[in-house]
Amino acid sequence: MSIQYIILAIFTQIRSIFLTMKHMFAKRETRLYPDHSVYLSPRYRGRIVLTKNPDGKERCVACNLCSVVCPVSCISLQKSQNKFGRWFPLFFRINFSRCIFCGLCEEACPTAAIQLIPDFELSDFNRKDLVYKKNDLSILGTGKYHNYNFYEKTGVYNQIDTSTKNSAHSIPVNIKDLLP
Amino acid sequence: MMHVNFIHVLSLFCKTFMIVFLIIFCSAFLSFVERRVLGLFQNRFGPNRVGWFGSLQLIADMIKMLFKEDWVPLFSRKFIFIIAPVIAFITSLLVIATIPFDKNFYIINLNIGILFFLIMSAVSVYSILFAGWSSNNKYALLGAVRAIAQTLSYEVFLGFSLMGVIARANSFNLICIVNSQKYIWNIIPQFFGFLTFIIAGLALCHRHPFDQPESEQELADGYHIEYSGMKFGMFFIGQYISLIVVSAIITVMFLGGWNGPFFSGYVWFFLKTVFFIMFFILLRASLPRPRYDKILYFGWIICLPITLLNLIFTAFFILLI
Numbered sequence: 299m300s301i302q303y304i305i306l307a308i309f310t311q312i313r314s315i316f317l318t319m320k321h322m323f324a325k326r327e328t329r330l331y332p333d334h335s336v337y338l339s340p341r342y343r344g345r346i347v348l349t350k351n352p353d354g355k356e357r358c359v360a361c362n363l364c365s366v367v368c369p370v371s372c373i374s375l376q377k378s379q380n381k382f383g384r385w386f387p388l389f390f391r392i393n394f395s396r397c398i399f400c401g402l403c404e405e406a407c408p409t410a411a412i413q414l415i416p417d418f419e420l421s422d423f424n425r426k427d428l429v430y431k432k433n434d435l436s437i438l439g440t441g442k443y444h445n446y447n448f449y450e451k452t453g454v455y456n457q458i459d460t461s462t463k464n465s466a467h468s469i470p471v472n473i474k475d476l477l478p
Numbered sequence: 479m480m481h482v483n484f485i486h487v488l489s490l491f492c493k494t495f496m497i498v499f500l501i502i503f504c505s506a507f508l509s510f511v512e513r514r515v516l517g518l519f520q521n522r523f524g525p526n527r528v529g530w531f532g533s534l535q536l537i538a539d540m541i542k543m544l545f546k547e548d549w550v551p552l553f554s555r556k557f558i559f560i561i562a563p564v565i566a567f568i569t570s571l572l573v574i575a576t577i578p579f580d581k582n583f584y585i586i587n588l589n590i591g592i593l594f595f596l597i598m599s600a601v602s603v604y605s606i607l608f609a610g611w612s613s614n615n616k617y618a619l620l621g622a623v624r625a626i627a628q629t630l631s632y633e634v635f636l637g638f639s640l641m642g643v644i645a646r647a648n649s650f651n652l653i654c655i656v657n658s659q660k661y662i663w664n665i666i667p668q669f670f671g672f673l674t675f676i677i678a679g680l681a682l683c684h685r686h687p688f689d690q691p692e693s694e695q696e697l698a699d700g701y702h703i704e705y706s707g708m709k710f711g712m713f714f715i716g717q718y719i720s721l722i723v724v725s726a727i728i729t730v731m732f733l734g735g736w737n738g739p740f741f742s743g744y745v746w747f748f749l750k751t752v753f754f755i756m757f758f759i760l761l762r763a764s765l766p767r768p769r770y771d772k773i774l775y776f777g778w779i780i781c782l783p784i785t786l787l788n789l790i791f792t793a794f795f796i797l798l799i
């Protein structure tokens with residue numbers, strides 16, 4: 299340990315003390331969360347909702363894809379059928395005390411029914427209150443995809459959705475074309 | 479004659495009680511102030527939820543501490559385990575008695591005032607030793623061993639750094655020492671003594687960056703790992719009391735105590751003490767904790783020679799004049 303080293307070491311200490319003191323006048327970085335709400339980007343994966351079609355009908359077709367893809371298996375639902383043959387979930391439950399908000403269910407859903415929205419204020423006092431039923435999950439709007447209607451894209455013919463013309467049906471398939 | 483005596487005793491008692499209560503309250507409140515000031519230095523808010531700007535945080539902490547389970551481990555040496563925080567609390571509180579806050583405002587005028595401070599700081603080692611050993615816990619024991627090695631090696635020049643001041647004042651009496659600084663504060667002629675005393679004082683009250691005994695990251699919580707509830711609170715508040723004591727001693731020894739223009743003595747004393755407390759908090763915010771062996775090395779190789787040189791030069795100049 300040379301003298302030069304010691305003096306240099308002492309001066310770096312004094313410098314760091316001085317730099318810390320300068321922070322007295324700097325702006326505080328903390329966000330006072332409950333007082334000032336935070337901005338979360340639309341892609342933030344928070345609370346899960348079940349959305350409706352633009353025409354106000356239920357989007358979910360109870361295909362179980364979300365339940366299958368969920369890594370922690372916190373989605374449970376049961377398929378049911380209405381008199382037109384359209385599938386819908388009889389019950390739909392998400393256990394939010396297990397959900398890790400990975401967003402895989404949203405990726406898997408073909409109808410864009412299940413969506414994660416930027417809302418993280420989910421805390422509750424009882425664990426059983428964190429099991430959200432279909433009523434708690436459903437919202438009236440379309441969520442993030444305002445114009446998406448699954449039955450317009452699919453080739454499936456469905457009695458209840460005859461009002462909306464299936465885009466896949468309206469264009470005749472050219473069987474000789476190689477283009478997708 | 480009896481009547482006068484009684485009133486005199488009563489007023490003395492009231493004064494003593496007031497000072498002790500004030501110090502305990504201040505040191506408890508310091509735990510809140512420190513968090514706020516640390517927040518200021520680190521660009522965040524400290525506790526600011528309870529009361530006006532978090533001013534009631536102290537009461538919340540107190541309630542929490544009182545209602546925690548005060549557990550004495552079954553595997554511990556019970557008597558020593560319980561006596562340790564009491565020693566930690568009392569030793570630094572006793573030093574308050576000798577500190578003169580103003581010309582006439584002190585509890586006792588001891589002729590060996592500064593020696594008493596050194597004695598008590600030496601006794602405070604026992605609290606750590608007892609706590610670490612009686613907890614019967616490896617981490618606690620390691621923390622205690624570290625703390626004692628550190629305190630012992632820093633106590634050597636804790637005393638030496640004050641010797642220059644004592645030589646200048648020609649007395650161990652704290653009031654005489656303050657009076658000897660009428661014209662020039664000791665911080666100028668005794669600058670190196672001042673520096674080393676700050677370092678040793680920091681090490682004495684286990685403040686950052688000398689918080690080896692607690693070092694949460696390596697030793698969980700050092701010597702008070704098994705303590706909970708009010709017994710932990712005593713260690714906690716005892717640390718803040720010793721912080722106040724060290725700041726007050728620095729004020730008395732190096733900054734001319736109550737001396738100062740315009741204001742009365744109390745105000746100056748208070749301002750100087752608070753300045754040092756804030757400085758210690760600033761040190762805590764800015765300096766990392768050095769490695770254990772480096773601390774001992776620094777103490778023995780750098781600080782001790784500096785204090786000895788300081789003492790020699792002071793003696794030389796005193797003989798010269």
Ligand code: SF4
Binds near residue numbers: 368369372396399403
């Ligand atoms: S976000 Fe992930 S964990 Fe949560 S329900 Fe969807 S797939 Fe399951």
Ligand code: SF4
Binds near residue numbers: 359364406
């Ligand atoms: S939410 Fe989507 S993926 Fe899940 S069952 Fe309904 S349609 Fe299928």
